[in-house]
Amino acid sequence: MRPADPSLERLLAGWLPRQRWFGGKDGPIDHLTIGTTTQLLTGDPALHHLVLDVHQNTTTDHYQLLLGTRHHLPDRLRPHEIGHLAGDSPGHLYDAAHDPDLTRILLEHMARETSVGPLRFRHAPGADIRADLEGAPVMAEQSNTSLVFGGTYICKLFRRLSPGVNPDLEVNLALSREGCTHVPAVHGWIELEPDAAGGEPVTLGLLSEFLSTGTDGWRLALTSVRDWYAQPEPLQAAAAGGDFAAEAGRLGAATAEVHRDLAAAFGVTRAAADEVRAMARGMAEQLDLAGAAVPELRPHAPAIRAAFDRLAAGTEALRVQRVHGDYHLGQVMRTESGWVLLDFEGEPARTPAERRAPAHPLRDVAGMLRSFEYAARFPLAGDDAVPSGAADALERRARAWAERNREAFCAGYAAAGGPDPAAHETLVRAFELDKAVYEVRYEARNRPSWLPVPLRSLERLAGVQRSIE
Numbered sequence: 314m315r316p317a318d319p320s321l322e323r324l325l326a327g328w329l330p331r332q333r334w335f336g337g338k339d340g341p342i343d344h345l346t347i348g349t350t351t352q353l354l355t356g357d358p359a360l361h362h363l364v365l366d367v368h369q370n371t372t373t374d375h376y377q378l379l380l381g382t383r384h385h386l387p388d389r390l391r392p393h394e395i396g397h398l399a400g401d402s403p404g405h406l407y408d409a410a411h412d413p414d415l416t417r418i419l420l421e422h423m424a425r426e427t428s429v430g431p432l433r434f435r436h437a438p439g440a441d442i443r444a445d446l447e448g449a450p451v452m453a454e455q456s457n458t459s460l461v462f463g464g465t466y467i468c469k470l471f472r473r474l475s476p477g478v479n480p481d482l483e484v485n486l487a488l489s490r491e492g493c494t495h496v497p498a499v500h501g502w503i504e505l506e507p508d509a510a511g512g513e514p515v516t517l518g519l520l521s522e523f524l525s526t527g528t529d530g531w532r533l534a535l536t537s538v539r540d541w542y543a544q545p546e547p548l549q550a551a552a553a554g555g556d557f558a559a560e561a562g563r564l565g566a567a568t569a570e571v572h573r574d575l576a577a578a579f580g581v582t583r584a585a586a587d588e589v590r591a592m593a594r595g596m597a598e599q600l601d602l603a604g605a606a607v608p609e610l611r612p613h614a615p616a617i618r619a620a621f622d623r624l625a626a627g628t629e630a631l632r633v634q635r636v637h638g639d640y641h642l643g644q645v646m647r648t649e650s651g652w653v654l655l656d657f658e659g660e661p662a663r664t665p666a667e668r669r670a671p672a673h674p675l676r677d678v679a680g681m682l683r684s685f686e687y688a689a690r691f692p693l694a695g696d697d698a699v700p701s702g703a704a705d706a707l708e709r710r711a712r713a714w715a716e717r718n719r720e721a722f723c724a725g726y727a728a729a730g731g732p733d734p735a736a737h738e739t740l741v742r743a744f745e746l747d748k749a750v751y752e753v754r755y756e757a758r759n760r761p762s763w764l765p766v767p768l769r770s771l772e773r774l775a776g777v778q779r780s781i782e
């Protein structure tokens with residue numbers, strides 16, 4: 314395979330926008346070039362590591378791809394085929410993240426800490442990595458691609474690359490050094506060496522302990538929600554088989570403990586009132602952008618803007634610190650030893666600087682409160698899911714479930730030493746609305762059939778705001 318083959322670049326430009334993890338779905342790809350190609354395995358099958366430079370409008374994003382080539386493509390790999398090159402080509406090209414025959418090579422390299430071209434494979438100090446395991450991708454709604462190796466490791470391959478050390482690696486290593494028990498152990502990572510201009514290596518992958526006894530919070534919460542919808546009247550939350558409130562309280566406490574350790578690892582600073590005003594202006598700008606892209610958001614815009622204005626009118630300085638940044642029920646796992654937090658990368662649509670920026674820890678709390686709203690409304694999202702005449706009763710149930718778990722989470726968070734959400738209502742509401750605006754845009758771009766979920770809960774949030782004005 315030639316490094317910069319125009320027909321390969323055209324194939325990739327056609328394939329990329331169809332991938333769940335592609336972050337540039339807002340507009341067409343103007344031009345795609347192959348930045349680096351590194352051959353990790355020769356023969357048939359062969360494995361190449363590619364960094365793709367994707368030019369869209371005025372920006373260039375970099376995506377990582379493990380490209381497999383085979384003369385004959387087995388049926389199991391057909392869904393992952395990228396295309397077929399004629400002439401002196403190697404035959405079928407496919408996304409090798411789905412090929413266990415090839416991904417095991419990543420473990421071998423990390424175990425031996427090798428360097429291949431610009432790729433450097435590393436392991437954590439003292440880690441003894443088993444290289445005899447096969448990796449299969451996790452089937453989750455993901456921005457990246459994670460491979461589970463024999464129920465022992467999980468290797469997250471970052472799809473869109475951000476400059477420098479990925480915050481997920483940076484934060485996990487820092488929290489482990491603090492002795493935090495709410496994160497999985499880091500075993501290794503893969504990085505791209507800095508280019509000639511210098512700078513930091515770019516993180517390509519993160520190998521962590523696989524939490525084999527864990528269930529993700531989203532799945533647990535949905536089980537509880539379904540149980541709640543199946544309850545006969547009169548409703549009795551505490552008696553419901555799948556009540557989630559005690560878990561929500563423990564999750565609140567774990568969140569506060571992680572915030573404490575993040576503060577110890579990265580420090581705490583003060584955001585003066587004018588910085589808080591700038592933050593509120595930033596939220597209003599995002600609202601304008603989202604309203605321009607998603608018309609369904611516009612009816613709620615005045616009430617949302619009022620919440621941001623209210624935040625801007627305050628004179629209080631805020632204590633800010635490193636936070637999770639994209640906190641929701643899919644980012645936490647309940648294991649036999651308690652709640653574990655995952656994915657400290659921040660929101661995929663934000664810039665690397667925004668993701669690292671200190672924020673008030675209640676921003677994460679608001680993220681999780683939104684997630685309770687999501688879980689409560691998810692079963693009602695499809696139009697045919699709600700029988701006619703039942704909408705009001707179901708809306709009452711959704712609100713009751715979300716409210717009960719919001720309260721339990723906030724109580725657990727405050728009791729474990731986090732700033733009390735009840736004492737910062739304006740701030741929490743602004744964060745919640747900001748997250749809901751982000752979600753509307755996120756769903757419109759990535760999962761249009763989910764758009765009613767944040768829109769329905771916005772009707773409630775914006776209604777609360779209107780009643781305050």
Ligand SMILES: Nc1ncnc2c1ncn2[C@@H]1O[C@H](COP(=O)(O)OP(=O)(O)O)[C@@H](O)[C@H]1O
Nearest residue numbers: 453455456457467497522523524529643655656
């Ligand atoms: N250490 C782990 N152990 C077990 N499962 C995990 C682990 N890390 C992630 N997962 C699973 O993979 C999913 C996606 O992981 P995440 O790090 O959030 O990826 P992304 O950044 O692509 O969203 C999680 O929701 C969880 O189900």
Ligand SMILES: O=P(O)(O)O[C@H]1O[C@H](CO)[C@@H](O[C@H]2O[C@H](CO)[C@@H](O)[C@H](O)[C@H]2O)[C@H](O)[C@H]1O
Nearest residue numbers: 454455456639641642643660661683684687752
């Ligand atoms: O986990 P990611 O870093 O990929 O986060 C992105 O995708 C999330 C969905 O997978 C999205 O979260 C939204 O949907 C969740 C249910 O799937 C819900 O629990 C969250 O509250 C809601 O925000 C997240 O916003 C996005 O950044």
